Amino acid sequence: MDKVSSSAADAVADIGTGASLAVGGFGWCGVPTVLIEAIRDAGATDLEVVSNNCGADGWGLAILLAERRISRVVASFFGDNREFARQYLQGELEVEITPQGTLAERLRAAGAGIPGFFTPTGVGTLVEQGGLVWRFDHEGNAAVVSPAKPVRTFVRAGKAQQFLLEEALPTDFAIVRAALGDRHGNLVFHASAKNFNPLAAMAGRITIAEVERLVEPGEIDPDLVHLPGIFVDRIVELTPEQVAAKQIEKRMVKGMVKR
């Protein structure tokens, strides 16, 4: 068994126009930038992207946004991305705004064969009641808004409480980044670069991982695997230059004043 692709271009070649795509990463951390670049180069457009953020300043998914290759985004936070805001407000981009924990759980649920689950998050807010603007028209009025979500009462710690139903978020493809991987697709992440990566990987029908270091099966202790290879279909090994290109969004060092 060898899931290694000969190149990033090869690995993403069948991601076509209109595909849905779960993408790992939080801010600029743990983002599969090389696979994103390969998708840009391959030309697919009208993509639906599920990702906590959507990159910024020419980094990560921002390079697909800049070329208007993304038509719909499911995300929890995009406050740092001006081009994202412009496309959203001018009705060029549909945005399903989802609480961060709900987004994580919806991706995991997709991978776990759980089509829906109840959560306390968002009860009593627009997330439950509906009306969040998914798409503006060209005059800046709401064209598509979120639907209301079903609510159910459960008894929790002896108290009846309301919860809303969220649905799983399966995608055609997932692209993720890991520190270490083997030819069977087993992955190991480092520090907070783990974030959404294992969950995006679970949600994809076909999952592609870029790894900073590739090793042979057996070199990763079975106790230390973070994501079992069954969730990964293709592996791309990064070059040392690609690994070194990692960027930092907010570089802070000891003694700096907190904002």
Place this chain on the structure above:
Amino acid sequence: MDKVSSSAADAVADIGTGASLAVGGFGWCGVPTVLIEAIRDAGATDLEVVSNNCGADGWGLAILLAERRISRVVASFFGDNREFARQYLQGELEVEITPQGTLAERLRAAGAGIPGFFTPTGVGTLVEQGGLVWRFDHEGNAAVVSPAKPVRTFVRAGKAQQFLLEEALPTDFAIVRAALGDRHGNLVFHASAKNFNPLAAMAGRITIAEVERLVEPGEIDPDLVHLPGIFVDRIVELTPEQVAAKQIEKRMVKGMVKR
């Protein structure tokens, strides 16, 4: 921060009569046997136990069963335990039979604040329709049977499909076993002894872990923690003798004939 208890007896002292208890382990593997013995010695009775199996032949939970200290069990498989069968059939023990994957997910859901989720498992069976015998009367007739579960249709891969609603399984306490732990409660498991342990730990309102080796905070690489300490309230360090007492249910070696 130091979650280490002075003894197993101390750690379980507040587990009272009528308490519910999630217990890690699969078969005889990864079972918190020392905490189970401490509970036996402490005298609590009328316990509700959530555990995939229920021990066998004087091992694990079987020692609580033997003393009739358990009044209700949620489990997926108990085919190896004759005393369990006797108590169940004679109406001494209530048993909620739950598919194994559903049991695992219900424990995780409890720990994740998800009160209920939909699953394909059991649709079209007695698990959905109700009628599984939870308790027999003394004549061997069904006295309490499982209720029917709500069903909902979700579209999955373009196809409408039915799923049933399962509820989370939170418990008053959880007892688990790990290979390694630190004073903050961070746990590392070994091989297939991981099984239900992280999930039971998540489900408990108060979670107690027995560890084969105790180390100081900082000795476990943050990337290698299997269960973060926030899910663990008390730690008990086992003696070398207690660790060595681990037993094997079906000892097989290479060349033996498969059954």
Place this chain on the structure above:
Amino acid sequence: MTGWTREQIAQRAAVDLNDGMYVNLGIGIPTLIPDFLPNDVEVIIHAENGILGVGTYPDEADIDPDLINAGKETVSVKRGASFFDSATSFSMIRGGRMDLAVLGAFQVSAGGDLANWAVPGKLIKGMGGAMDLVAGAARVLVLMEHMNRSGEPKIVVECSLPLTGRNVVDRIITDLAVIDVTDQGLRVVEFAPGVDAHMLRSRTGAPLIIDGR
């Protein structure tokens, strides 16, 4: 001799396993399958208690009480194995990543319903992971004797025993034949040696499609 032995059933089942497949093998005949795989076919065996990459029984020196399969037997693991908790294990199954589940059965119906966990009047042992496996695996293969010990067909129009899953079985391999569950009904793919259409129909409790009829 008429029909296949247990080993021959496993051998026939092994033909259905392709290189790179993730498979879960139930207790009994399914555990014999790996012995019949060609050297160039590498499958990854899943144990629902938390292992991908289950190997053979271990050497005496390598026995580890913490390393058992879902049948509770000590095992070894292969290169590239991984360990995980039970929720992750069943996520793989329900999430559709498990290519194949192979299990035994008491009864299979013409519509692919499976009964393999409970017999009324006999002691219930629990369904373990069987309901999750048949609900989630991409493909479900049943290996069983064609008739039960009382000489009654185990392939029936409707199961009389409590179900493990409804419309879940894809293929049945018995000592007498290989039979696919299709939208048109049960279709015979292959006869065991010494078995013909007449014999197979007489021992089967549901209509069979043989040679298109």
Place this chain on the structure above:
Amino acid sequence: MTGWTREQIAQRAAVDLNDGMYVNLGIGIPTLIPDFLPNDVEVIIHAENGILGVGTYPDEADIDPDLINAGKETVSVKRGASFFDSATSFSMIRGGRMDLAVLGAFQVSAGGDLANWAVPGKLIKGMGGAMDLVAGAARVLVLMEHMNRSGEPKIVVECSLPLTGRNVVDRIITDLAVIDVTDQGLRVVEFAPGVDAHMLRSRTGAPLIIDGR
């Protein structure tokens, strides 16, 4: 001088943190709290992107692009830290294991409703993890200026802005006072220097219980 500075608000909030607590600190004033903790109070700081045990900003040599907090700043970790995925991270929150969440607000209502993520007519940035935090944390503490930049009260009978959560806030600490949300209404626990009941009532858009009245 009347009232508390940003730093003094954080200092007052620090009093509410006990040894051994797990806390999530939002962006802004909450991040200043650790500077005011006594040496014998060890709290474990959670970053919802996947860290328990967040430390100070790192030394230059220890900067790791893979190690950032939820505000996307480089950080260090303390002894006993752990890393995990986002689903596990929010499990801790929704599951009730997070003892305290501290965040900022645009508005808080008399019933403990919180609005802190969206202002109609202004660009929506997304709620991030705020809705999960207020729905799940065992206790929610809001730190904010008592009035907004237009001089309007931020504590109101009903929020006019889109809610982050309903009936979720336990305590509010502003530049003017410490106020608890109780079943009876908003109860003033403490005044900042130079603040009296009359002034506080005049700057608050909801009834206040002061000295039991």
